[in-house]
Amino acid sequence: MYCLDDKRFVDLKLTDLRNVFHKELDAMYGKEEVDSFFFLCTEFYIDLPRFQLALQPEFSLLKSEYDIFFNALEGLKQQKPIQYILGETEFYGLKFNVNKNVLIPRPETEELVDWILKSSIFHNKKESLKILDIGTGSGCIAISLAHNIKKAEVYAVDVSEKALKLAKHNAEINNTEIQFIEANILNQTNWELVFNNLEFDIIVSNPPYVRQLEKQEIKPNVLDNEPHLALFVEDSNPLKFYNAITDFAVNYLKPNGHLFFEINQYLSEETKQLLLNSSFENVELRQDINGNFRMLKGTKTI
Numbered sequence: 001m002y003c004l005d006d007k008r009f010v011d012l013k014l015t016d017l018r019n020v021f022h023k024e025l026d027a028m029y030g031k032e033e034v035d036s037f038f039f040l041c042t043e044f045y046i047d048l049p050r051f052q053l054a055l056q057p058e059f060s061l062l063k064s065e066y067d068i069f070f071n072a073l074e075g076l077k078q079q080k081p082i083q084y085i086l087g088e089t090e091f092y093g094l095k096f097n098v099n100k101n102v103l104i105p106r107p108e109t110e111e112l113v114d115w116i117l118k119s120s121i122f123h124n125k126k127e128s129l130k131i132l133d134i135g136t137g138s139g140c141i142a143i144s145l146a147h148n149i150k151k152a153e154v155y156a157v158d159v160s161e162k163a164l165k166l167a168k169h170n171a172e173i174n175n176t177e178i179q180f181i182e183a184n185i186l187n188q189t190n191w192e193l194v195f196n197n198l199e200f201d202i203i204v205s206n207p208p209y210v211r212q213l214e215k216q217e218i219k220p221n222v223l224d225n226e227p228h229l230a231l232f233v234e235d236s237n238p239l240k241f242y243n244a245i246t247d248f249a250v251n252y253l254k255p256n257g258h259l260f261f262e263i264n265q266y267l268s269e270e271t272k273q274l275l276l277n278s279s280f281e282n283v284e285l286r287q288d289i290n291g292n293f294r295m296l297k298g299t300k301t302i
Contacts, residue, residue, distance in 0.1 A: 012063075013058060013060050021038045022034050022035075025073070025076055041069060041072050044088075045068050046061075072085050084099065084225060091138075092113050092140070092144040094140075094144060097170055101162040101166060101227060102167075108295075109140065109206055109262055111295065112141070112204070113145065115260065128151040128153055130155070130200045131202045132155045132198075133145070133154070134248075135241070137163050137206075137230060138166060139171055139178065140170075141206065143176050145202075146177065147175075153179075154178050155198070155200075156181070159183065159229075163230075185244055186240070191251070201253075201258070202260065203249045203258075205260075207245065208241060211264070213235050245261075255301065255302065259300065261295065265292040268285055268293035271296055280298030284297050
């Protein structure tokens with residue numbers, strides 16, 4: 001660990017600090033990712049964009065600024081996600097605060113939001129839409145939809161009080177109006193009480209779907225830091241959330257309403273069959289940018 005009293009760093013240039021990051025982290029993350037970490041830190045801590053360092057290679061840090069960078073370095077050495085270290089991330093062009101109570105939003109989920117926004121329902125619908133995000137976490141899906149669909153009435157559900165507190169904050173900083181609900185979607189007996197007289201044009205969910213047997217595929221920075229409540233399901237019943245949400249959608253989607261899921265690529269056909277068994281039509285699997293089937297859509301027609 002580096003000490004702030006170390007005289008080597010009295011007049012530390014930013015280029016030298018970058019070299020320290022590479023020396024300490026390259027073996028763990030690789031040069032390209034370490035560069036990404038470093039420039040995220042310079043933008044966040046001292047508001048210095050990446051291109052500026054190329055223009056000012058002699059740029060030096062004040063001694064009082066060392067500690068924040070070395071604290072970040074120590075966190076990264078312990079494989080703590082950079083998003084948790086900085087306390088924020090970007091999703092679909094918006095800033096979101098994140099902490100250990102919510103999953104870090106991922107590019108695959110951005111692709112799901114993009115699919116929803118490009119859906120034909122927006123071309124055929126003149127009045128406002130009612131949208132429900134189940135398992136909202138940081139609120140990234142609900143807030144991104146509300147930000148981009150000005151007439152939408154957006155609801156967001158989560159079982160975690162701490163996640164909802166953060167999601168409400170994210171809605172405020174992104175100037176969006178969301179109706180947040182604390183509820184367990186698996187508890188069918190509460191559906192009528194919580195969602196009385198509500199019907200939705202769109203229901204979307206990115207529920208827990210990683211099986212215990214797939215843990216070995218999860219990187220330590222995710223496994224040791226992100227909330228397991230939002231990640232994992234039992235091997236014996238990996239589609240329990242999809243079953244419950246599909247049943248919910250049968251009851252609470254309007255005719256011609258859409259159900260969107262982010263899914264486990266290894267269970268894509270099984271998840272698709274759930275929708276077909278529940279009489280959804282125009283059921284479509286979609287690949288993410290890496291060629292994995294990670295998204296699913298169905299239309300309720302009756």
